[in-house]
Amino acid sequence: MDSLRTREESDGQVGTISKGLGLFSLGLGLAEMAAPRVLAKAIGIEPDVRTRLTMRLFGARGIASGLGILAKPRRPIPVWSRVVGDAIDLAFLAWAFKSKRTHTERLVGAMVAVLGVTVLDAVTGAKLQKDQPPKVPQKKVLAVTINRPLQEVSQRWREVAGDIAEKGNVTFSTAPGGRGTEVRVEITMPSRIKKAVGRVLHNDVEQLADGDLRKVKQLIELGEIIHSDASIHRGLHAAQPSGKKGA
Amino acid sequence: MRANCWHGKKDVRVDRVPDPVILNSGDAIIRVTTSAVCGSDLHLYNGFIPTMEKGDILGHEFMGEVMEIGRGVRNVKVGDRVVIPFTIACGQCESCLMQLFSLCENSNPNAFIQETMMGHAGSGAFGYSHMTGGFAGGQAEFVRVPFADVGALKIPDHLTDEQVLFLGDIFSTGYMGAELCDIRPGQVVAVWGAGPVGQLAIASAKMLGAERIIAIDRFPYRLRMAVEKAGATDVINYEEVSTLEALKELTGGRGPDACIDAVGMEAHGTGLQYAYDRGKQMAKIAFDRPIAVREAIMACRNGGIVSVMGVYGGFIDKFPMGTVMNRGLTIKAGQCHVHKYMRPLLDKIEQGLIDPSFVISHRMTLSEAPKAYDVFMHKEDECMKVVLKS
Structure with missing residues (x-):
């Protein structure tokens, strides 16, 4: 119990610090957007047009980070x-030293302050990273109802299922009212990035499995897979004949 | 063969493309003798329907002669003259067995696109984007017809192409629109849009026993046809009077018992609401201009039925759900289950109860298809319906 309490307290502390950083980021960002001239002077930089624009861009970035943290304070990203x-910010401040119109003492003070906040940000980020639960592959259940009795569907599954039989666990149940057989296949989902890439390359695991499941339904209900003039091609193709014979 | 292909917004061309071949055992290859340009083709032409690809063959209203059949085809044979429904249905899934043919579960190879956009997928359709399967359409010299046994309707020799062509879409669609209204003798039906589907919805409402049928449009020639040919008893030109006020006056303040939206996503209107909808559509932040369906809901009598036959593509806003709920309206909609209606409507044509060809205003050749789209789009020369002879 003690160790559990200690872990909870630690989680609470880092969460509070994270929220504090989010509020700080939001506040500073709003200030940079609203009063770039005042802030530029405060850190010892000449508030010319370019500096004010840069401050506003930094302000927008700070607001986005702040909102991101406040929305999900336990996420490290x-x-x-x-x-x-x-x-x-540090690179910008270092670059500002080149200007003769810079107030050096204020600039050094600003750099020290940013360095301090950077350390706090990095420590908090590392702590949140460490506290993240281990990634468990996401599962998803795809389902289709085949308008045939359960016995027929389960017997023919191996014969017609093809790739999808290897992709995940399958269960069969009679649909309500005896209206066919519900087939459910549990598949392992890829990461969001892999899924997005898969969609572009027309090999998204979920989409392919869904298509396979529909083909199984067609094979059992109709005895063959139904083609359109476009679907016999991989990827995009105009809906016009190509002279290519079907399966 | 030659085929009318989509190449982009307001850009269709008659191209040389390969002839169709049998891909599935239930296929038939049809030599197209007559096809038509449908109002919903204009949604493709105007670039409002997503998932189109350059080179897609258009056309979902067509008929012709069977030239070749797959090994599994039993009900039609080479040489038969047939009309084809615009949706594609397998005849064996639960939806087909319930006669919900436009919701066939097996005929759309790209079902995942519609699942993503609409929750669940509808059937495949000819020449109507890749979210309905990517099937080549019938504005061509030849077309492949899947599930020919289920869809192809044999036509007796004594009926002309023009008499029966519209069984495959607009006549069946208009009839379903009227049938969904559960019309009883003495009832009043208002129809938004006096285009071809609207005209045939009016004619169908008359056949089903409506006492008073009110046509709503902005083109005098269409309103004239609604009265002279389709059977409308009253007309409203919404550019001259307020539709809602005129309907209240015509119905003694009660409102029509049923309202049919035969307009869909490219409705026109007047005033700020129309400018708002048009602006959203032009900015590509909305698919639809839902002016007609909003008006139909507002106009319908308490407890009445709104039947939506016009095509919509996505999400609409300013939808008067409070009216629907508080006034107990029923909304019925759907792509037409054409397979269900073709045979009984063919019987009505044979019995001389109706000749849907009254809507035809222009006859052109397949080579003139791009001109046909342009003429239809701009309502030139009082254009109502264009048929293309191959």
Whole structure:
């Protein structure tokens, strides 16, 4: 129990710090958007047009990071986005030293402050990262109702299922009212990035499995897979004949 | 063969493309003798329907002669003269067995697109984008027809192409629109849109016993046809009077018992609401201009039926759901289950109860298809319906 309480307290602390960083980011971002001239002077930089525009861009970035953190204070990525932002701020401040119109003492003070916040951001990001639960592959159940009795569907499954039989666990049940057989296949979902890439390349696991399941339904109900003039081609093709014979 | 292909917004061309071949055992290859340009083809022409590809063959209203059949075809034979329904149905899934043919579960190879956009998928359809399967359409010299046994309707020799062509879409669609209204003798039906589907919905409402039928449009020639040919008893030109006020006056303040929307996603209107809908559609943040369906809901009598036959593509806003709920309206809609209606409506044509060819205003050749779209689009020369001879 003690160790559990300690873990909960630690989680609570890092969550509070994360929320604080989110509020700080939001506040500073709003200030940069609203009063770039005042802030530029405060950190010792000449508030010319370019500086004010840069401050406003930084402000927009800070608001986005702040909202991201406040929306999900236990997610490390929004906090890491602040660390990246801090690095950009430091580079900007270092570059400002080149100008003769810079107030050096104020600029040094600003850099020290940003460095301090950077350390806090990085420590919080690392802590949140460490506390993330291990990633478990997401599962999804795809389902179709085949207008045939359960016995017929389960007997023919192996014969007609093809790839989808290898993709996941399958269960069969009689549909309500005896209106066919419900077939459910549990598949392992790819990460969001893999899924997005799969959609572009026409090999999205979910879409392919869904298509396979429909083909199984067609094979059992109709005895063959139904083609259109476009669907016999892989990827996009105009809906016109190509002279290519079907399966 | 030659075929009318989509190449982009307001760009259709008659191209040389390969002849169709048998892909499935239930296929038939048809030599198209007559096809038509449908109002819903204009949604494709105007670029409002997603998932079109350059080169897609258009056309979902067509008929012709069977030239070749797959090994599984039993009900039609080479040489038969047939009309084809615009939706494709397998005849064996639960939806087909319930006669909900436009919701066939097996005929759309791209069902996942519609599932993503609409929750569940409808059937395949000829020449109507890739979300309905990517099937080549019938504005061509030849077309492949899947599930020929289920869809192809044999036509007796004594009937002309023009008398029966519209069984495959607009006549069946208009009839279903009227049938969904559960019309009883003495009832009043209002029909938004006096285009071809609207005209045939009016004629169907008359056949089903409506006492008073009110046609609503902005073109005088269409309103004239609605009275002289289809059987409308009253007309409203919404550019001259307020539709809602005119309907209240015509129905003694009660409202029509049933309202049919035969307009769909490209409705016209007047005033700020129309400008708002048009602006959203032009900015590509909305598929539809739902002016007609909104008006139909507002006009319908308490407890009445709104039957939606006009095609819609996506999500609409400013939808008067409060009216639907508080006034106990029933909304019925759907792509037409053409397979269910073709045979009984053919019987009505044979009995001389109706000749749907009255809507034809222009006859052209397949080569003139691009001109046909342009003429129909701009309502030139009082254009109502264009048929194309191959």
